[in-house]
Every structure is written in structure tokens, then in C-alpha cells.
Amino acid sequence: MTARTALSLQTGLGTLQGKVSDVLKLAKQLGATQAEAHANFGTGFSVNVRMREVETLRHQRDQGLSVTVWLGHRKGSASTSDLRPEALEESVRKACALAKYGAEDPASGLADANRLAKNVPDLSLYHPWAIDPAAAIELATACEAAALDHDPRVTNSEGASVSTSEGLRVYGNSHGFLGGYPESDHSISCSVVAVQDGAMETDYEYAVARDAADLPPPAEVGAEAGRRTVARLGGTKLETRTAPVLFPARVARGLIGHLLGAISGGALYRKSSFLVDALGKPVFASRVTIDEKPHLPKGLNSAPFDNEGVTTTERRLVDSGVLGGYLLGSYYARKLGMQTTGNAGGAHNLVVHDTGKSFGELVQMMGNGLIIADLMGSGINPVTGDYSRGASGFWVENGKIQYPVTEITIAGNLKDMYQHILGIGTDVDRRGGVLTGSILVEEMTVAGS
Amino acid sequence: MNAVVTPDASLARVRGQVLEAAGIADRDLERALGTLMRGAVDNADLYFEVSRQESWTLEDGIVKEGAHSIEQGVGVRAMSGEKTGFAYSDEVVVPALLQASAAASAIVRQGQQGRVQAWQPRAGHRLYAPIDPLPTLKDDDKVALLQRIDSEVRALDPRVKQVVASLAAAHDVILVCASDGTMAADVRPLVRFNISVIVEDGDKREQGYSGGGGRFGYDYFTPERVLDFGREAVRQAIVNLDAVPAPSGEMVVVLGPGWPGVLLHEAIGHGLEGDFNRKGTSAFTGRIGERVASDLCTVVDDGTLPGRRGSLNVDDEGTPTRNTVLIENGILRGYLQDRMNARLMGVESTGNGRRQSFAHTPMPRMTNTYMLAGPHHPDEIIASVKKGVYARNFGGGQVDITSGKFVFSATEAYRIENGRLGAPIRDATLVGDGPTVLNRVTMVGNDMALDSGIGVCGKEGQSVPVGVGQPTLRIDGLTVGGTAGDMGGDE
Numbered sequence: 018m019t020a021r022t023a024l025s026l027q028t029g030l031g032t033l034q035g036k037v038s039d040v041l042k043l044a045k046q047l048g049a050t051q052a053e054a055h056a057n058f059g060t061g062f063s064v065n066v067r068m069r070e071v072e073t074l075r076h077q078r079d080q081g082l083s084v085t086v087w088l089g090h091r092k093g094s095a096s097t098s099d100l101r102p103e104a105l106e107e108s109v110r111k112a113c114a115l116a117k118y119g120a121e122d123p124a125s126g127l128a129d130a131n132r133l134a135k136n137v138p139d140l141s142l143y144h145p146w147a148i149d150p151a152a153a154i155e156l157a158t159a160c161e162a163a164a165l166d167h168d169p170r171v172t173n174s175e176g177a178s179v180s181t182s183e184g185l186r187v188y189g190n191s192h193g194f195l196g197g198y199p200e201s202d203h204s205i206s207c208s209v210v211a212v213q214d215g216a217m218e219t220d221y222e223y224a225v226a227r228d229a230a231d232l233p234p235p236a237e238v239g240a241e242a243g244r245r246t247v248a249r250l251g252g253t254k255l256e257t258r259t260a261p262v263l264f265p266a267r268v269a270r271g272l273i274g275h276l277l278g279a280i281s282g283g284a285l286y287r288k289s290s291f292l293v294d295a296l297g298k299p300v301f302a303s304r305v306t307i308d309e310k311p312h313l314p315k316g317l318n319s320a321p322f323d324n325e326g327v328t329t330t331e332r333r334l335v336d337s338g339v340l341g342g343y344l345l346g347s348y349y350a351r352k353l354g355m356q357t358t359g360n361a362g363g364a365h366n367l368v369v370h371d372t373g374k375s376f377g378e379l380v381q382m383m384g385n386g387l388i389i390a391d392l393m394g395s396g397i398n399p400v401t402g403d404y405s406r407g408a409s410g411f412w413v414e415n416g417k418i419q420y421p422v423t424e425i426t427i428a429g430n431l432k433d434m435y436q437h438i439l440g441i442g443t444d445v446d447r448r449g450g451v452l453t454g455s456i457l458v459e460e461m462t463v464a465g466s
Numbered sequence: 467m468n469a470v471v472t473p474d475a476s477l478a479r480v481r482g483q484v485l486e487a488a489g490i491a492d493r494d495l496e497r498a499l500g501t502l503m504r505g506a507v508d509n510a511d512l513y514f515e516v517s518r519q520e521s522w523t524l525e526d527g528i529v530k531e532g533a534h535s536i537e538q539g540v541g542v543r544a545m546s547g548e549k550t551g552f553a554y555s556d557e558v559v560v561p562a563l564l565q566a567s568a569a570a571s572a573i574v575r576q577g578q579q580g581r582v583q584a585w586q587p588r589a590g591h592r593l594y595a596p597i598d599p600l601p602t603l604k605d606d607d608k609v610a611l612l613q614r615i616d617s618e619v620r621a622l623d624p625r626v627k628q629v630v631a632s633l634a635a636a637h638d639v640i641l642v643c644a645s646d647g648t649m650a651a652d653v654r655p656l657v658r659f660n661i662s663v664i665v666e667d668g669d670k671r672e673q674g675y676s677g678g679g680g681r682f683g684y685d686y687f688t689p690e691r692v693l694d695f696g697r698e699a700v701r702q703a704i705v706n707l708d709a710v711p712a713p714s715g716e717m718v719v720v721l722g723p724g725w726p727g728v729l730l731h732e733a734i735g736h737g738l739e740g741d742f743n744r745k746g747t748s749a750f751t752g753r754i755g756e757r758v759a760s761d762l763c764t765v766v767d768d769g770t771l772p773g774r775r776g777s778l779n780v781d782d783e784g785t786p787t788r789n790t791v792l793i794e795n796g797i798l799r800g801y802l803q804d805r806m807n808a809r810l811m812g813v814e815s816t817g818n819g820r821r822q823s824f825a826h827t828p829m830p831r832m833t834n835t836y837m838l839a840g841p842h843h844p845d846e847i848i849a850s851v852k853k854g855v856y857a858r859n860f861g862g863g864q865v866d867i868t869s870g871k872f873v874f875s876a877t878e879a880y881r882i883e884n885g886r887l888g889a890p891i892r893d894a895t896l897v898g899d900g901p902t903v904l905n906r907v908t909m910v911g912n913d914m915a916l917d918s919g920i921g922v923c924g925k926e927g928q929s930v931p932v933g934v935g936q937p938t939l940r941i942d943g944l945t946v947g948g949t950a951g952d953m954g955g956d957e
Contacts, residue, residue: 019506021643023947061851066744069548070548070549072548072549073549073550073551073552073571073573073827074549074550074551074552074570074572074573075553075827076552076553076554076566076569076570077553077554077558077825078553078554078556079825080556083535092530092531093531093532094531094532094534095534095535095536096532096534096535096536097532097536098531098538099536099541099556099557100537103562104536104905107536108534108536111534114533114605115531115532115533115534115605116532117611118522118529118605118606119527119529119530119532120529120530120606121528122526122528122530125530128764150572164717173745173747175745177748192885193925210746210747210868211503216869217747217749217868218868219747219866219867219868219869225677232850249869252869254945255713257715257716287525287628287630287664288627288628288664288666288671289546289628289662289664289673293671295851299676343511344474357693360552367805391866393566393865393866393872393897394862394863394864394875394897395861395862395864395869395872396861396873396875396947397875397893398673398892398893398896399673400664400671400672400673401672401893403673403890403893404941404956405712405893405894405895405947405948405949406873406895406946406947407864407872407873407874407895407897409869411873422870423869424871424893424898424899424945425897425945425947426714426873426894426896426945426946426947427947428712428714428894428895428944428947428949430949446638456779462946462947462948462949462950463713464714464715464716464897464946464947464948465715465716465945466716466717466945
């Protein structure tokens with residue numbers, strides 16, 4: 018914020034790229050055989066309105082630079098939030114000092130030069146929102162009002178929030194790669210409390226987009242928060258049984274998310290994955306096809322290059338149930354005797370193909386079973402795929418919702434669950450890096466009273 | 467305003483390290499707080515932080531990477547009734563401080579510059595030494611420690627196929643000054659060792675995990691202690707190789723001592739945090755003085771335990787931490803408060819105002835939450851159960867504060883049959899209802915233990931280190947989420 022280190026999005030990209038170049042130069046001077054650096058800058062604010070009054074206004078402003086150096090195949094890293102030249106120099110020196118203690122590891126080093134992105138396509142990730150806190154407070158107020166006014170049983174609130182942020186990402190390495198781009202994220206969310214017979218329930222709704230023009234009207238978000246919360250009132254425990262389980266799109270994203278951890282290079286190399294040696298094998302029911310689409314315009318996980326500067330490319334990850342690839346960065350690719358897939362830092366937009374059924378049709382297909390509203394806890398064993406989580410939801414008989422259920426668990430094994438996916442809905446949830454519709458799983462153990 | 471006469475040597479040292487080094491004088495603090503104290507603002511504070519962290523990771527028998535990070539900045543906050551304005555800067559310089567103060571005070575539309583009270587240095591506890599843990603061991607010796615444990619663990623059992631071990635330390639220096647004159651500092655060391663192993667036996671593969679630490683230098687990690695963590699990780703992995711499917715349904719559950727106290731953190735602790743109770747969104751709202759547990763149960767949140775991971779000399783608002791009784795012989799006694807929620811509820815802060823960093827706002831958070839010991843021998847508790855589950859170790863947990871429903875996931879558990887431990891069972895999530903679960907506690911062990919120093923608590927996107935603990939507990943009715951059939955009720 019002082020003149021010396023002022024950054025703005027207008028001038029910031031050049032400034033950050035300059036800092037990354039300086040750091041790489043210095044690393045070379047200090048004897049590094051290879052080096053890379055990430056720099057970021059972000060700014061924005063969020064407001065929260067609760068019970069129709071402003072509750073918080075938070076301004077955000079972050080910056081940071083991290084540098085990794087190699088002395089031969091020995092690696093050291095350092096990061097700092099202070100971007101003044103003397104602080105950057107200290108970080109580079111620290112990284113070099115740490116590298117001296119690292120062990121020689123032939124797999125360690127930059128991505129191969131021929132895999133680096135040649136250009137940085139514009140993926141339409143940057144859409145600044147010209148909104149001030151007063152206007153954001155109005156939107157949040159309208160959002161919460163729609164939730165509070167949805168039903169007289171909505172009596173309390175955790176509030177509605179509107180947030181906006183924009184930032185810059187820059188990556189450079191000693192192969193001569195230097196790339197960067199601006200991006201933005203905007204969101205509206207609302208969480209309210211409803212009461213019936215002295216028992217309270219809460220739920221929430223949210224929307225997130227790169228471009229504020231793509232956000233739904235705040236009242237729509239609020240009304241949905243109200244609807245979801247009221248629907249949970251009067252929940253009972255279910256008797257223990259086995260039953261088909263329908264994961265609505267919002268929670269189905271997590272179900273596919275467990276795949277990502279299991280096919281990432283580190284987990285595979287350490288064999289801490291339930292999908293070791295699954296490449297080329299059917300890991301899903303044959304009706305499941307999943308693409309990775311890193312260049313979706315305005316995509317929440319879109320990226321022109323990965324964390325090593327490697328160009329990202331569209332590919333089929335799961336073809337009719339068969340696993341077609343892993344998620345690899347250079348290091349674990351080398352360890353596994355494979356090639357990087359441009360996934361240093363993770364997956365970039367997984368798109369799960371639907372099987373042509375609407376949510377309503379999936380409920381009909383299920384007949385008698387459980388629709389999940391919310392899942393709790395982290396009860397997944399990554400090595401075995403054992404899955405056991407707390408749940409609340411709705412019991413369905415003959416394709417019709419009967420009553421809400423709460424304080425239950427659903428359990429199975431992800432390997433079996435993936436093999437027994439009966440259908441994927443057309444109701445795609447686009448609010449994250451996994452784009453999927455609702456997923457119907459043939460059978461799980463539902464534990465209650 | 468007078469120069470500070472510090473009651474605490476660390477305050478003077480931290481002032482030098484954080485403020486004077488950045489050219490920030492008392493008059494700058496007063497000016498910033500004055501900017502914040504406009505019109506209807508009740509309270510304002512500045513939170514300076516300089517944090518250094520390092521980590522060393524071993525995999526494949528070699529230390530692959532050392533990493534180091536520095537974060538520093540100042541967070542400024544203005545509070546007016548239930549309103550909070552907040553801004554921060556990662557540059558600790560006077561112009562940035564004043565700019566952030568102006569932004570935070572925008573929560574109140576207008577008003578004149580307000581008055582700031584004379585500094586009253588606050589002395590905190592002395593629960594840990596004000597040291598920088600990073601240089602307490604030579605870098606060569608950090609590498610050697612990791613390599614030694616790797617070979618020791620592999621020698622324990624030939625089925626150990628992979629070892630990932632890490633050593634980490636943080637040196638967090640904070641200084642808080644507030645419009646009411648509060649000025650306090652804390653130097654917070656924190657060290658941590660983690661180890662995870664993969665064991666293989668035929669086509670079966672399992673993972674085991676252990677670790678610990680606290681507010682010490684690296685000397686805490688004696689060779690014996692590190693080897694104990696290694697042994698524990700291997701033991702857990704080997705046990706789980708033989709695990710059978712967990713039962714499903716409601717049944718008697720015996721929880722082991724120590725880390726299973728995550729039950730209390732989820733089922734009780736979060737629901738007693740002041741913010742939820744002020745807003746009336748907790749399942750415990752308005753229930754002080756009511757019975758929420760069997761009379762065997764007394765639960766406290768104690769931030770004053772020497773050296774513990776969840777302990778603090780002062781909280782992040784400069785209030786000395788306390789030992790707060792949450793449940794006394796089954797009766798709900800108190801909430802956990804930060805300053806803002808305490809003020810709005812007309813009570814005192816309990817020293818539970820915590821924040822992840824300068825870039826986050828304080829909230830009421832737990833420190834070390836545990837249940838006091840009871841009368842029963844742990845063997846007697848297991849022997850009393852005809853059919854049930856004994857859960858010895860857990861992963862994490864989660865709670866819905868409003869409905870009170872919570873979960874926590876067992877990573878090492880056994881069937882109990884006719885008073886004896888049977889086969890180990892696969893990972894299973896346990897689910898219950900916070901305000902009623904402790905009413906079902908029928909036996910409490912005399913073996914109260916705290917966890918080994920591994921807890922991280924997340925709330926509204928902020929993580930803080932915490933501790934938990936408990937004696938062995940018998941709970942007559944928790945839902946176990948396995949895949950095998952219901953074992954039927956007890957007795």
C-alpha cells in the first residue's frame with residue numbers, strides 16, 4: 018500500500034512477473050541449477066447481513082511469493098508475504114540453504130521444458146465486479162430477506178453474505194517460462210434457521226461465479242436457503258437397513274471428488290489409494306464417462322497451465338467406466354515411470370456425463386430409498402475405499418418423498434459404490450471443479466436406530 | 467499517553483521486534499485506534515503478527531524437501547454493537563496501518579474520532595517458554611531424526627512398505643492493542659511430528675498414523691518419544707489388516723481415553739461457543755443450569771495447561787486464558803466467550819477469543835477441552851458390556867451446531883463380546899445428538915488422558931490448534947455406521 022510496493026491489478030501483472038524474474042535470476046546467481054517461483058496478489062471484500070442488519074464488512078488483500086530451488090536434484094523451498102526486494106532475497110537464500118540438507122532425488126526437478134505451455138490462452142476468468150460495500154449490503158439484505166420471508170418457521174439466521182475478489186497468479190521457472198493471468202471470484206450465500214416443536218434445523222444455499230453477471234438474483238438464493246431449511250424440519254431416525262441412495266448433484270460432487278485423491282500421483286506412488294494399478298481397468302459402472310476440461314470459459318477450476326507451467330489439455334479421464342489416466346505432476350510421474358498429465362496442483366474441471374435422466378426420474382427409478390440432504394464427517398479410508406459418513410436426508414417410497422431423516426450414517430466401499438452407479442442426472446451443479454448431476458447408487462448400508 | 471512500564475519482559479521484546487522494527491511508535495497506534503473509534507464504535511483493536519514456519523518431510527527414506535515461510539501483517543477491527551468492520555495489511559508500516567483502519571471503520575458511516583484509553587499492559591500466563599523453536603535443533607539433526615525414525619520403523623515389521631514422516635515448527639509472535647487500553651503480547655512456539663505408514667500383507671493394505679507435539683522446542687522430540695509415535699503408527703496399521711466389517715445401528719459404545727475426546731469437542735464444545743448462543747442458533751442456547759449429561763460428567767475448556775498445543779498465555783484479544791467449567795456433574799454451566807460476544811451477552815470474556823492469523827477476525831474458540839476422570843477402572847468398563855463397540859482411535863469429527871447432530875470417525879475400533887475385546891472393525895463413523903449423548907454416559911474411567919498434540923479445529927474457514935482429552939467412557943446408545951448387520955442391543 019506504500020508507493021514502494023504498491024500493487025494493483027492494472028499494473029500488478031507486470032510487477033509480479035518482474036519479481037518472479039528477479040527471484041529466478043538471484044537463485045541462479047546463488048548457485049541453483051534450477052528454480053521456480055509462484056507469486057500471487059488478491060484483493061476484495063465481503064459483507065455479511067444478519068437479521069436484516071449489517072453484521073460484518075471485511076476487506077481482504079493478500080500477496081505472496083514462494084520459491085523452490087534445486088541444487089542438482091536437491092530441493093529447498095521458501096515463501097513470504099513480504100514482497101520487498103530484501104525479503105525476497107532472504108527467501109531465495111533460505112531456499113538455497115534448505116536445499117543443501119535435502120537428499121539427492123533424481124526424480125526431483127522442473128517439468129521437462131518441452132511440456133511447458135507455449136502460450137497462455139484467455140479463459141475468460143477475470144470479470145471484475147464494480148460493486149461497493151453499500152451495494153453489496155443491499156444484495157445481501159435482499160438475499161436474507163427472501164430466506165426469512167420464505168416461511169414463518171424460518172425464525173433465525175446466520176446471515177447472508179456477498180463477497181467479491183480478484184487477483185493475479187504468476188508462475189515462472191528457469192527453463193524460461195513466465196506466465197500469469199488475472200482471475201475473479203464472486204459469491205452470494207445465505208444460511209437460516211427454522212424451528213418446529215422446539216427443534217431447530219439449519220441449511221444454506223450459495224452461488225459462485227467468475228462473472229457477477231452469471232450469479233442468480235439474490236432473492237433466488239435466499240428463497241432456496243429457506244426452502245432447504247424448512248424441508249429438514251421434523252426429521253426422525255431411520256431403522257438400520259440397506260437401501261439405494263441418491264446423491265443430489267450438490268453432494269454427488271464430493272463422491273467424484275474422492276476419485277481425484279485416489280488417482281493422484283502421490284497417493285498412487287505411496288500406494289495409499291484404493292485405486293492402485295487401476296489404470297485401464299473398469300473402476301466405474303460402464304454408464305460412467307468423465308472428461309477433464311481445463312479450458313472451460315469462466316470455469317471455476319480452469320487454468321491455462323498447471324503449477325509447473327505444463328500446458329493443460331482436455332482429455333477423457335474415465336471412458337465407459339474404464340480409468341483412462343491418472344492425475345500426475347512431473348515428480349510422481351517420474352517416480353511411476355510415466356509422463357506428467359498437467360495436473361501438478363490437481364484436476365481442472367471434471368465433467369461427468371449424464372445418463373439422460375432428470376432428478377425426478379432418478380427418484381422414480383430409485384423407488385424406495387434415501388435422498389441425501391447433507392453429509393458430515395470425513396469417514397473415508399483412502400487406502401481401502403471404506404466409506405462411512407453421517408447423513409441427513411429424505412426417505413422415499415414408491416418414488417415419493419415421505420419424511421426427512423436425520424442422525425443416520427451411510428456406509429459402503431467406494432469401489433463398490435462406483436461400480437453400482439445406476440444413473441447420473443441432467444441437473445448439473447456448476448459451483449465447483451467437479452461438474453456432475455445427481456448420482457444414484459444401487460445399495461448402501463443406512464444405519465440409524 | 468504514558469510510556470509503557472511492562473510487567474512482562476516478552477511484551478517489551480515483542481514491541482521491539484514487531485513495532486519498533488517497523489518504525490511504528492505509540493502515537494501511530496493511538497492515531498490508528500482513534501481513526502477506528504468513530505461515532506458509535508464501542509471497541510477497536512490492532513493485531514500485529516510475525517510468524518515463521520518450517521517443515522521437513524521424509525519419504526522413500528530420504529528427506530525430500532525443507533520448506534520455510536514467513537507471514538506478517540496487522541489486522542484492524544472496529545466493533546459497534548453487533549457490527550464488525552475488519553481490514554488487514556501484510557505490510558507492517560504506518561501508512562498501511564492507517565489505511566486499513568480507515569477501511570475497517572467504514573462499518574460506521576460517520577462520527578468523530580474517538581478516545582483511546584491509556585495503555586494497560588496485560589500480563590498473561592507463563593505456560594511455555596517465549597522461544598523460537600526453529601533453531602532449537604541443527605538442520606542436520608532434523609534430517610538425522612527423520613532418517614533414524616524411518617529405519618527404526620521399517621525394522622519394526624517387514625510388512626511396513628512406506629513411511630512418510632515430517633517435522634515442523636512455528637514461531638508465532640503476536641501483539642494486540644485495543645481502544646480500552648489493552649496491550650498484550652505473546653511468543654508462541656509450536657512443534658509437531660507426524661508419521662504415517664503403509665503396511666502390506668498379501669493383497670491387503672492399510673495405513674497407520676501417529677504424531678504429536680506442543681508448545682516446546684524440538685528437544686521435546688526425544689528419540690524415545692519419536693520411536694513411540696512410530697510404533698503406534700505401525701501398530702494401528704497392522705491391527706487394521708485384520709479388520710472385519712463394522713456393525714451398523716445403535717449400540718453400546720466404549721470410547722478409549724485421550725484423542726477420542728474429540729467427542730466432547732464436537733458434541734459439546736462447539737455448541738457452547740458464545741457467538742452461536744448470542745445469536746440463538748445453538749442447540750444449547752438458553753440451557754445454562756439444565757441437565758445435559760449424566761452426573762458422572764464434568765467437562766472443562768482449559769487454556770492454561772503448560773506446554774499444550776491448545777494453550778495460550780493470552781488469547782488473541784489479549785485476555786489471559788482460563789479454565790472454564792462447561793458441564794459440572796451433568797449440569798450445563800458456561801459458554802466460551804470472546805470479547806464481543808461477552809459484551810453483547812453481558813458477561814466477561816473467558817479468554818477464548820482466537821483467530822487463525824492477522825488476516826482473520828477473532829471468534830470464540832476452544833483451547834483444550836476435556837472430561838475429568840471418574841470412578842471406574844477401564845477394564846471394568848469393557849467387562850461390563852455384553853455386546854458393543856470399543857473405539858480407541860479416531861480421525862476427525864464434525865457438528866451441526868443448530869440441530870446438535872455430530873459425527874466422528876473411528877479409525878481403530880473393536881467389537882466387544884461378553885465383556886471382552888473381539889475382532890478389530892473397519893473404519894466407521896459414529897453419529898449422535900450433542901445435547902443428549904452425555905445423558906447416556908453410564909461409566910467414566912479413572913484414566914483421564916489428553917491427546918498427543920495433533921488437534922486442528924476448523925470453524926468458518928479458520929484453523930487453530932486445539933487439544934482434547936477424556937477418560938474411558940461407556941455410552942449406552944450411539945449409532946455406529948458400519949456395513950455389517952445390527953448386532954442387537956446390550957444385555
